[in-house]
Amino acid sequence: MPASGQFPARIPQCQPGCAPARRARTHAHRVLGAADVNAPRLALGFSGGGDSTALLIALREGWPGIPVHALIVDHRLRPDSTREAALAAERARAMGAEPHILTWDQPRPGQGAARLARHRLMAQACRALGVKILCLGHTLDDRVETLRMRQARGGPEHTLTAMAPVSISPVWPEGRGLTIVRPLVGVWRGALRSALARRGAEWIEDPSNEDRRYERVRLRQTPLPVHEASALLERADDIQGFIPDMGEGDIELIEWSGQFSDTGWYQFRNGAMYETSRHVLPMIGQAMLAAMSGSPALAPLRASRPFFTALFNARAFTGYGVHLTASGALGRDPGAAGRADGVTAAPPVEVQAGQTLVFDGRYEITAKAPLTLSLLGARRPGLGEDGAPAVLRPSLILIEGQDGAELARADGPGRWLWRERLNNLMLSPALPAWFDARTMQARACAALAVTAARTNI
Template identity: 35%
Template sequence: MALLAVACDWARDHGRPLLALTVDHGLDRDSARWTAFAREAARAAGADWRGLSWTGPKPAAGLPAAARAARHRLIADAARDAGARVVLFAHTAGDVAEGELMRTAGSSLGRLRDWSPSPAWPEGRGLMLLRPMLDVGRAELRAWLKGQGSGWVDDPANDDPRYARARARASLLPSGEGGARAVRRGRMRGYGASSPGAVSPHPPARRSASGPLPLPMGEGYFSIDRAVSARTLAAALVCAGGGDRPPRGDRLQRLLTRLEAGETFTATLCGARLDAGPDQVLVIREPGEFIRRPAPPLLLAPGVETVWDGRWSFTAAEPGWGVAPAAGRMAALSRADRGRLNDLPSAARGGRPVLIRNGAAAPVLADAAVTARSLVEERLALALDRMTHEMELEPRAHGATPRNHLFSGTDLGE
């Protein structure tokens, strides 16, 4: 409710449209009433509003994580439908403290950052999350709302000791430092108009990286230095693999140890393959998965952007096209296409997508009727904080040279 108030003020001041989203998880008998409350509050504040619902069966175990993942997917889809590139979340200093406490107890919950990519993939591609209230205490926010004459809804699940988040919250003393002061200070911390219709989020200065950045090779794979940091290696692996879960714990640390020791080896993790040779270390898509688990080509609906393997997007101008991995199909390519594939490292060839027309046996690497775009490089740039301005998220016209965000701007943060 506090974020709604300050965001609406900011949107009016800068002539920007604002869409408020409410997710009904279907987990509480009062959820419909809460959704109606949110709808009326958003519209009274001057924002457009849309309700979203998490339908279908709910898991018996791991419910908070499943609800969080579903929420992010729904929000990402709604934001993309609305043409938005930035979503605001109202996490507070209390959420940060609870997360830190949960991690000390063994949780793999990620850390909240003020500016970060959407964790939903591929639904959240190109979408950033902004949390402008991370230095705001929950108690002072409530006091500020009371002073504004605004109400709010308390979800009883936040006090249910069956959930780790509720136990962490109960074990922490109420924290209100900085709340009302942060709301008064510029209303939307870190936001200002840089030009008509443009918004500039300015996150804190990044700390220096403990290792060099990956070098994009232009076909969805990377060359990395053996001194790579854990965070950078994890991001490179999950992006090259096309999945949505970064590696954690001992498996990632073992790779880092072997790299630092100068070993020559091949390892797979997160659907990616790490080839550590004497002269170069490559991170690519593991092509063996396509052979072990073959699948029919993914059909492309005309005019609809379709994501294949979490790594490439395709938009066909006409019906009849499908996309599949080159693995198992390379011999059927034309001589020219095979020559182009041969320019890639041998291990990277099988993971390259090919186009198939009306189920024909002869695939092609490209066709004028289908627009193809690798998502891997931009996703890695977002994950490593190389896009710190909303204007950098703007889609480019087909054929325009993309900016190399991995080698521009501030130092990479940890």
């Protein structure tokens, strides 16, 4: 084992009996077979603005016959927002899409809060509609603006990336199984406006796009010269190229390195992951912290260092929603009155018959009869909780119904979501063959008669 506090940096040398070698990494996205998807359908975030109007035209003409749902979010942040949402719905219907107005019931100021609320509402709507693909109208200008904001914050080099053409939903658990695509992210906004003008198409100008209180608006009003914007994009592409791709082999490494218990915690094998490459280890740690904590917020990559340092030196660790014992047992932070990282403990939740619910971001259940889910806390009902390490028992999940109580188990009435979270974070998002990532951008651009300034996806 390494000396105290040391973080290993060796490349794995697999011998018989060691962890399986990771498969060759690739940028190609998974393609779903016909048995993996429902009837083809698409959704898009639609505001009625120029970008989303262009995207809706591209979807209707590029994929004729595929139903398109226009998801219109009324943030209730301005007095006119409800009227604007109704107007957007009228235009979406006139363009051949089925509109759905989604209302944010608890608006809070700030673009960050509005963005997450928008994603949660759209993810919930997609699940209700049986839609697996959500299209967003981001352009190359949006990508440059995001890169400029991240550059100004001076974070680590790996954070200088933004708006991939294909990604996972940024919200959990609402966005589980939802793939985000941006068919026009390689096209400049000006080219889309010209395409709309040629068609005589109308769009709505959002007044908030002129509000200089927002950083993005200020950047939009002071655009970079083309050569500076291109240099920034090249730098971001170079950085992205050095970030290791994750794959099935990395998930196999996690499964080889320990065992997931049926009551929701994980036991590392002795010496597990010590030989794993330091380039990949932080990303594995980040995914494991998210999968075991159920936290909607992804821990930063730097969180992996103290986590693995504790593991490799047989020390306990608490942080980012998890607790690791000195003996290598990993589970949800057991704080019964609130997690040690300050996040409030999940309150009991009632589930009605026929309702599907995700409790604490970790366990999904569809109730056949009314149930109550809660963290076990200090209770000791004698349901097999003694099989878990004592410090992790408060974080076990108790299911109480008309027929009695039981612990949440892998073979019980619900299922643990750790594997789905690992898949979402470590594998390239899955797309159906009829919406292949390699041809998505080309077909959208052809429908609008525009040329992408950057075509690498």
